[in-house]
Amino acid sequence: MTKLTDIQRQFILHWGEMGTRWGISRTVAQIHALLFLSPEPMNAEQLAETLNVARSNVSTSIRELESWGVIHPVHVLGDRREHYESLKDVSEMFVRIMEVRKRRELDPTLQLLRKSLTQLEHDPGDDYTRARLQEMAQFFEASAEAYEQVHQLSPETWHTLLKARGKLKKLAAVLR
DSSP: OOSOOHHHHHHHHHHHHHHHHTTOOHHHHHHHHHHHHOSSOEEHHHHHHHHTOOHHHHHHHHHHHHHHTSEEEEEETTEEEEEEEEOOOHHHHHHHHHHHHIIIIIHHHHHHHHHHHHHHTTOTTOHHHHHHHHHHHHHHHHHHHHHHHHHTSOHHHHHHHHHTHHHHHHHHHHHO
16 A cells, blocks of 8 residues: 555545644654554655655664554564554544553553542642642542543443434433
């Protein structure tokens, strides 16, 4: 898949741009997009050539994507080089990304909030800070609990919930 269509090129460029907004390097996001669109696994040389990026950048990006769990190595018969493919199930990919973001962002923040609130128990003079941090900790605790509930859903359940989004909106309106 070294020759990209205009639509593929647009998607890869857009995904790269979105990656920068999500705190991911452009190249990492573009490699992910290319592998997501590729019907066949690709090796690092193919990725570098198709995206016109340095081979060393591809290697670093592949390691990052593997750490997120959204791509994995595969073996191609007759080729000793490592090939890679992306998860194709979008809901599984979303759940994997949520797992990593929770571990990298939510968990350390929640740990800091808990530690700070424990320290503030011994400092009665800072009620305003305590109140602000308690509110934030409650939100982060609820987010962590929601993540745990969502994480336990099967891909099939995800698909069912997403198909029912109009019904969920109506239910939420009734519950207000």
